[in-house]
Amino acid sequence: MRYLFETEEHALLRKSIRGFADVHIAPFSAEWEEAEEFPKELYAKAGAAGVLGVSYPEQFGGGGGDITHAIAAGDEMIMRGRSVGVTVGIGSHGIALPPIIRLGTDAQRDRFVRPVLKGEKVSALAITEPSGGSDVARLKTRARRDGDHFVVTGSKTFITSGVRADFVTTAVRTGGDGHGGVSILVIEKGTPGFTVSRSLKKTGWWASDTAELSFDECRVPVGNLIGEENQGFYAVMVNFVAERVMLASQCVAISQLAYDEAVAYAKQREAFGKPIMGYQVLRHKLADMASRIAAARALVSELATRHVRGDEASGLAAMTKNVATDCCSFVCDGAVQIFGGYGYMRETLVERLYRDARLYPIGGGTREIMNEIICKTEGY
Amino acid sequence: MKILVPLKRVSDPDNANKVKVTGGKLDASGLEWKPNPFDEYAVEAALRLTENGTNTKARVGEVVVVTFGPKEAETTLRAALATGADKAIRIDALDDALDGDVVARALKALVDKEKPDLVLLGKQAVDGDSNQVGQLLAEYLGWPQATFAASIKSNADKALIVSREVDGGALNLKLTLPAVVSVDLRIVAPKSVTSIHTPATHTYPDGVRFAALMAIMAAKKKPMTEVKLADLVTDAATKIKYTGFELPPSRKAGIKVKTVAELVEKLKNEAKAL
Ligand SMILES: Cc1cc2nc3c(=O)[nH]c(=O)nc-3n(C[C@H](O)[C@H](O)[C@H](O)COP(=O)(O)OP(=O)(O)OC[C@H]3O[C@@H](n4cnc5c(N)ncnc54)[C@H](O)[C@@H]3O)c2cc1C
Numbered sequence: 001m002r003y004l005f006e007t008e009e010h011a012l013l014r015k016s017i018r019g020f021a022d023v024h025i026a027p028f029s030a031e032w033e034e035a036e037e038f039p040k041e042l043y044a045k046a047g048a049a050g051v052l053g054v055s056y057p058e059q060f061g062g063g064g065g066d067i068t069h070a071i072a073a074g075d076e077m078i079m080r081g082r083s084v085g086v087t088v089g090i091g092s093h094g095i096a097l098p099p100i101i102r103l104g105t106d107a108q109r110d111r112f113v114r115p116v117l118k119g120e121k122v123s124a125l126a127i128t129e130p131s132g133g134s135d136v137a138r139l140k141t142r143a144r145r146d147g148d149h150f151v152v153t154g155s156k157t158f159i160t161s162g163v164r165a166d167f168v169t170t171a172v173r174t175g176g177d178g179h180g181g182v183s184i185l186v187i188e189k190g191t192p193g194f195t196v197s198r199s200l201k202k203t204g205w206w207a208s209d210t211a212e213l214s215f216d217e218c219r220v221p222v223g224n225l226i227g228e229e230n231q232g233f234y235a236v237m238v239n240f241v242a243e244r245v246m247l248a249s250q251c252v253a254i255s256q257l258a259y260d261e262a263v264a265y266a267k268q269r270e271a272f273g274k275p276i277m278g279y280q281v282l283r284h285k286l287a288d289m290a291s292r293i294a295a296a297r298a299l300v301s302e303l304a305t306r307h308v309r310g311d312e313a314s315g316l317a318a319m320t321k322n323v324a325t326d327c328c329s330f331v332c333d334g335a336v337q338i339f340g341g342y343g344y345m346r347e348t349l350v351e352r353l354y355r356d357a358r359l360y361p362i363g364g365g366t367r368e369i370m371n372e373i374i375c376k377t378e379g380y
Numbered sequence: 381m382k383i384l385v386p387l388k389r390v391s392d393p394d395n396a397n398k399v400k401v402t403g404g405k406l407d408a409s410g411l412e413w414k415p416n417p418f419d420e421y422a423v424e425a426a427l428r429l430t431e432n433g434t435n436t437k438a439r440v441g442e443v444v445v446v447t448f449g450p451k452e453a454e455t456t457l458r459a460a461l462a463t464g465a466d467k468a469i470r471i472d473a474l475d476d477a478l479d480g481d482v483v484a485r486a487l488k489a490l491v492d493k494e495k496p497d498l499v500l501l502g503k504q505a506v507d508g509d510s511n512q513v514g515q516l517l518a519e520y521l522g523w524p525q526a527t528f529a530a531s532i533k534s535n536a537d538k539a540l541i542v543s544r545e546v547d548g549g550a551l552n553l554k555l556t557l558p559a560v561v562s563v564d565l566r567i568v569a570p571k572s573v574t575s576i577h578t579p580a581t582h583t584y585p586d587g588v589r590f591a592a593l594m595a596i597m598a599a600k601k602k603p604m605t606e607v608k609l610a611d612l613v614t615d616a617a618t619k620i621k622y623t624g625f626e627l628p629p630s631r632k633a634g635i636k637v638k639t640v641a642e643l644v645e646k647l648k649n650e651a652k653a654l
Contacts, residue, residue, distance in 0.1 A: 008455055009596055012462055016590035023587070050592025063593030 001256065003071060004301045005308075010072040013054070013065070017076035020049045025081030032207045033352060038086045040122075040164065046090055047119020051077075060101070060113045066308050067242055070094070071249040071300065078253035082349060084356040085207025087250070092161035092208075095243050096123035096169045099184050099235040103227030112167060112186060124165035126156035126213060127236060133158065134369050136171070136236060137179040141215060143172035148222050150174070150185055152215040155197065158363075162211025163199045165189065169226070171236055179233035184226040193218030204355035240365060244317040245307060247364045248324035249300050251357070255293045255328045258335035258353045262286060266338055282338060289331045296320075296327040315377030318370035325360035325367065332357040381441040381534070381557075383426040384496035385465070386487055387419040389449060389456040390507040404624040408475070415456050418502025418563065424588040425567045426500045427464045429534055433578035440577045442466045444494060448473045448483060454604060461599035462591035468602065469494075473609040479618040480512035482609075487513070488520040489612035496558065498540070503528050503562040514562035524559045530566040534575040 002010070024045055032038040046052050055070035056062025063069070077087040093116045100112050115121040129139055141154025152172055162168065167188045175181030187194055198212040227235055263286060266277040276282050303320045306313045335350040336343035343350055361367040391399070391411040400407040423445065430441025445460040446469040447453050457468035471486060491499060504511035518525030526542035530550065533541040538557055543550045545566065555561070566572060570583045591599070609616055637643045648654045 008458065009593075011455075012459055012591060012596045013593050015459070016592065016596075019587075019590040049590065050594065054593050058594060064597055065593045069593060 001297065003068070003075075003297065003304070005068050005305050006072060010069065013069055014072050014076050016049070017051060017073045018080045020046065020051055021077055021081035025077070025083060025086055029081060029083035029086065029207075030347075030349075033083055033085050034206070034346075036085075036206045037209065038083075038089060038207050042086070042090060043119035043122060045119065047117060052090070052093065052119055053117035056097070056101070056113070056117055060109055061117045067245055068304050068308060070246065071304055074246065074249055075253045078250060079257055082257065083207050084250070084254060084353070085205045088205055089161055089208030091246075092125070092165075093117075093123045094246060095125040095160075095239065096165075096167075098239045098242065099125075099169055099232075100186065100226055102238070103184070103231075103235050108186070108223075108226065121166040122161055122164045124159050124161040124168045124211075126159045126162065126168045126170045128156060128158050130155055130157045130212070134366055137182070137233065138177075139171055139173060139182065141170070141172045143174045143183065143185060143220070145174070145222075146219075149219040150222065150225070152185065152187065152193070152218040152220055155212065155214045157212040158200070159211045159213055160205075160208055162213050163196050163209035165211075168213065171232055174232075175230040181230055182233040182236070183229050184232040184235055185220050186224040186226060187215070187218065187220050188224070191218055191220060203358050204352070205359055206352075241307060241313055241317040243364050244321040244370075245300065245303050247360060248296070248303070248317075248320045251324035251328035251360050252293060252297050252300055254353050254357060255289070255296065255324075255331040258332045258350050258357075259286070259289050259293060261350050262289070262335040262338040265342075269340075276338070285334050285338065289334050292327040292330055296324040299323050315374055318365070318373040318377075321360075321364065322367055322370045322374075325357075328357045328360055381430055381498060382494075382496045383430060383441065383443050383498045383500050384487075384491060384494055385419070385422050385426050385443060385445050385460070386483075386499070386501045386513065387423070387445050387447045387456055387460060388416045388502075388505045388507075389413040389447065389453055390416045390505055393506060399627070401625045401627055404626070406476075406625045413452075413456070415459060416502055416505040416507070418504060418506070418565070420460075420502075420588050421565060421568050422500045422502050422563050423460050423463065423465060425529075425532060425563055425573050426498075427589070428573035428578070428584065429498075429500075429532065429575050431464070431577060433582040433584060436464065439464075439466065444469065444496065446471065446487070446490060448478055448486070448609070449475060457604060458599050459591075461602045461604075462596045463589050464591075464595075466602065468604045470604065470606050471609055471612065472606055476622075477616065477618065479620040480510050480516060481619045482613060482616055484513050484516035484520055486609060486612040487517050490607070491517075491521060498557060499523075499560045501560075501562050503564050514560055518560040521558075521560065524555045525561065526553045526555055526559070527562045528564040529561050530564055531569075531572040532561065532563075532567065532574075534573075536576065 050063050053062035054073045055065045058064040097113055116123045143150040143152045167186050170185050170187050171182055172185050173181050174183040193216045195214050196211050197214040200210045202210055266282055267275055269276050299320045303316050332354040336354045339350055342348050392414045395412055426443045430443055431439055443465040444467050445457055445465045447456050448471045454470055461468055501514050528544050529542045530545045531543040540555045542553045542561055568587050570586055
């Protein structure tokens with residue numbers, strides 16, 4: 001099902017992404033998810049096919065599209081590639097690059113944005129710390145100025161693609177307490193003092209790596225400061241709307257995939273001498289699932305359209321994320337139930353989607369934090 | 381080399397169960413359209429013949445795509461432009477006022493105007509499966525033809541060696557241009573199309589190419605012209621008359637057998653096939 005905002009351009013883009021996912025992801029998705037890794041060569045293949053740069057400006061080697069194109073492309077990646085882990089892993093630049101594009105110098109964009117869109121370099125965004133993720137303004141990783149360098153000490157955790165990243169767009173504290181003391185540094189792999197302390201085992205998103213990073217007197221050249229010192233908090237915050245649209249649209253795609261699987265299964269699985277689709281309770285369950293998906297899709301559509309138009313939409317983004325994550329949890333749970341025992345088995349796609357779904361009310365701002373934002377924008 | 385590639389949009393075969401027949405007529409409303417796969421293979425082959433495979437952005441020839449249909453059929457043309465075709469022509473016509481013969485006669489008139497060195501087209505469209513246009517067109521033009529090409533070699537721009545798969549091997553034909561060639565699915569294998577412009581060491585990815593978003597956007601600026609069917613053929617009467625359509629009877633669900641013995645028993649006694 002297409003989003004209401006889609007044009008012929010989106011249809012052609014979908015076809016291209018589908019072609020890529022059918023050949024380069026789908027045949028290996030189950031294997032890569034179990035291996036908790038996808039081959040690094042996939043970045044170069046995706047870069048060459050224009051998959052990574054869809055919504056980035058042409059001047060940096062992107063496709064010149066906007067977030068609506070990114071949503072359509074992501075939809076095909078999940079629906080046809082059938083690996084949420086690969087989609088989010090290969091897509092970590094979606095949060096790592098925007099601060100550089102928005103606030104970086106031309107030289108920084110050439111150094112960091114171009115090679116990522118070509119698939120030559122892997123990027124990650126590091127905000128969350130072991131001591132807390134929701135309260136971004138209280139982050140502790142310290143960066144002290146020493147001549148031509150910032151000396152960074154601290155740690156980051158739950159960092160998507162952090163294990164393989166060639167550079168990490170990192171939020172650090174250069175100034176005093178609170179949001180006024182936060183800056184953004186690009187910290188490159190191989191910088192002395194920067195190590196991947198752990199590769200984390202997760203509930204879902206298996207094919208995507210998630211890292212704990214540590215910085216011990218890590219000397220980062222001042223040339224890697226993105227934007228002005230102590231102005232980094234805004235850059236992090238301003239991208240949250242785009243990140244939440246993307247996460248919500250992933251929820252729609254995952255839900256649709258789980259729903260389609262459940263419908264197909266219900267038609268062919270028999271119990272008590274007839275297909276289980278013959279039982280009204282199951283048909284109604286599927287009808288509820290379909291309705292939730294339609295609602296989430298409509299909200300994503302509205303949010304994306306407003307975002308492209310330039311409306312301030314932080315409240316709507318928070319609402320959309322919650323509606324879409326709730327939809328995804330509900331639909332994946334329902335799909336597992338319809339599959340019965342097979343739904344609990346690792347060989348079944350809906351089992352994996354059910355685990356993948358659990359991330360969404362946590363990552364990119366928790367369900368509770370979304371409600372806090374809604375309270376604020378609603379004015380109570 | 382200048383290559384003309386006729387394209388047809390067909391209803392998506394995945395939607396087969398949505399086809400409706402109302403009052404003996406085929407009802408196309410609500411169907412999704414996609415390019416006929418064999419025509420997409422023809423576009424891919426044409427692009428390979430008119431480029432250096434190691435640098436596909438620098439074109440060394442021209443590919444003109446043409447389709448018959450209403451305004452909406454331009455989508456099919458724009459998809460081809462996005463993957464690399466250079467210009468597009470839509471011959472304004474209604475889908476159900478066409479048959480292979482009118483299409484071939486109109487294409488002949490278009491070829492006389494456009495003067496391509498080669499007409500490359502799919503061996504058949506997967507909706508009607510008529511498999512006629514290429515052969516009729518070659519006859520009307522009086523050009524040499526090769527059908528069901530599995531590979532094409534273009535060593536000089538004046539001739540082609542076309543290989544067709546036949547029972548027990550391959551039949552190689554040498555054609556002097558201009559000519560008409562219809563392609564089969566193997567034409568999009570990595571080494572099926574070779575030309576003087578691409579190093580022999582180059583290997584194409586299997587299948588047709590896909591357009592990146594930038595190319596999709598850029599395709600909107602490529603030339604697209606409209607020609608009226610009446611400007612190409614004075615007599616637009618079709619040779620084929622459709623007298624009616626009906627859906628095939630729905631099939632009964634199959635059964636699963638537990639053992640080979642049961643299968644043999646059923647084949648013998650129920651299907652009476654043994
Ligand atoms: C798979 C995965 C990938 C991730 N990828 C990245 C990444 O690439 N980069 C990155 O920087 N981070 C990433 N994260 C981190 C993610 O953004 C954080 O987990 C999230 O922001 C929550 O932070 P926390 O885990 O520290 O929870 P906490 O902030 O400790 O919250 C714990 C609980 O308390 C609740 N809570 C907190 N404050 C309030 C409040 N004011 N009112 C009510 N309830 C509250 C929360 O909602 C939550 O339920 C990832 C996480 C996961 C699981």
